[in-house]
Amino acid sequence: MDEFREELLKRNEGSVVEIDFEKFGVKKLFKRIFICLAACSRGFVVGCRSCIGLDACHLKGKFNGVLAAATGIDGNNSIFPIAYYVLESENTQSWTWFLDSLKKSIGTPNGLVISSDMQKGLEVAIMNVYPNVEPGTYIATSRNTFLVTSLTPNYGLLRKPIVQPSMIETFNSWIGKLCYKPVFDLLDAIREKIMKQFDKKRNLVNTWNGVLVLIAKNHLNDIAKNLGEYEVTRSCENQVEVKYKGTRWEVNLDERKCSCQVWQVQGRPCVHATAFISLIRDANWDKYVDPYFTIEKFKSAYAFQIAPMPGQDLWAKKNGGKIYPPIIKRPPG
Structure with missing residues (x-):
């Protein structure tokens, strides 16, 4: 030994x-x-x-x-x-x-x-x-x-x-x-x-190619497919309310936060944040995820x-x- x-x-x-x-x-x-x-x-x-x-x-x-x-x-x-x-x-x-x-x-x-x-x-x-x-x-x-x-x-x-x-x-x-x-x-x-x-x-x-690891890329692609029923109302450029079936959440892109708290815990956008990001057509997803989801990390x-x-x-x-x-x-x- x-x-x-x-x-x-x-x-x-x-x-x-x-x-x-x-x-x-x-x-x-x-x-x-x-x-x-x-x-x-x-x-x-x-x-x-x-x-x-x-x-x-x-x-x-x-x-x-x-x-x-x-x-x-x-x-x-x-x-x-x-x-x-x-x-x-x-x-x-x-x-x-x-x-x-x-x-x-x-x-x-x-x-x-x-x-x-x-x-x-x-x-x-x-x-x-x-x-x-x-x-x-x-x-x-x-x-x-x-x-x-x-x-x-x-x-x-x-x-x-x-x-x-x-x-x-x-x-x-x-x-x-x-x-x-x-x-x-x-x-x-x-x-x-x-x-x-x-x-x-x-x-x-x-x-792999791109910026994000495979599981993060697939996650974002999956939740971005079914956003038709989510209603996004802007407060300002980077803050919105998101409604879905009578429930409402607050999303802040600058702080990478959603009131559902999933984004803060998982380190990647929740479905409510994704609805906002998709609305503004921002393809730079790496800005919104924790660095540990990047290929570099x-x-x-x-x-x-x-x-x-x-x-x-x-x-x-x-x-x-x-x-x-x-x-x-x-x-x-």
């Missing part, structure tokens, strides 16, 4: 790889490990929205343990792996250790938002690591949606449910049968899987390299300090 850490750090400068262990006689037994590859931390900070999903799933292999992950969302609404972590169990101490390591990796991006299913001990850990969280603004989630909360008082994020595809469920599906592997093989397989994903995304973005997220690694037999051997697997606690059967 120690040799694996050294190889990762040597080949991926700027990564954070931390191992915690416990003494058992003269031996050091593996307890938990955190991995955040530099390509992931840098890509998240420069190319993704400041939204992180946290969750954990139980390992299915020989040893007891939990695999935890921090994931983001890229501009095309796909999960972006930030860090992964194997721990002995879910509790405040282990989650605090994880969040401390995560903070070393990505800092505290402006307007950072965290979503979670509120695993055991996680709420207290977040308050320990991020003491500036506003009281009462960390909210639990269901499996199909996540609720978000601002970690900075002036972020202005709505404190209400926001329906999004679950980052956490998607990550667990993405891991699949890897959770049956031994700990070392699991960690290396996830590294390889992330490397493949980055290469796949770089190839994908080369097939998407490229930035996946621009960093995850270095390849040779087989274990070619790694530099360390003298002493070997870390052993944990004691098997799972009974036979």
Whole structure:
């Protein structure tokens, strides 16, 4: 395990790889490990929205343990792996250790938002690591949606449910049968899987054209098709009222706001704003979306390299300090 850490750090400068262990006689037994590859931390900070999903799933292999992950969302609404972590169990101490390591990796991006299913001990850990969280603004989630909360008082994020595809469920599906592997093989397989994903995304973005990523472009095209029943009444050049079936909303283009609040939350025009934008025939949609929906930001997220690694037999051997697997606690059967 120690040799694996050294190889990762040597080949991926700027990564954070931390191992915690416990003494058992003269031996050091593996307890938990955190991995955040530099390509992931840098890509998240420069190319993704400041939204992180946290969750954990139980390992299915020989040893007891939990695999935890921090994931983001890229501009095309796909999960972006930030860090992964194997721990002995879910509790405040282990989650605090994880969040401390995560903070070393990505800092505290402006307007950072965290979503979670509120695993055991996680709420207290977040308050320990991020003491500036506003009281009462960390909210639990269901499996199909996540609720978000601002970690900075002036972020202005709505404190209400926001329906999004679950980052956490998607990550667990993405891991699949890897959770049956031994700990070392699991960690290396996830590294390889992330490397493949980055290469796949770089190839994908080369097939796109224009300014916006595919999902944002399709979203705007879809809602622009059925605007016939929306009535737009101007107040001034960039402010209007929009009516539809007896309901009315206020839209402000300069501030990129609609009273339905969808534009502010999703970062792309709602149907009411789209009715106004279509009326004035402004084809420059990139002016009205969050920068993270642009191809330029998407490229930035996946621009960093995850270095390849040779087989274990070619790694530099360390003298002493070997870390052993944990004691098997799972009974036979």
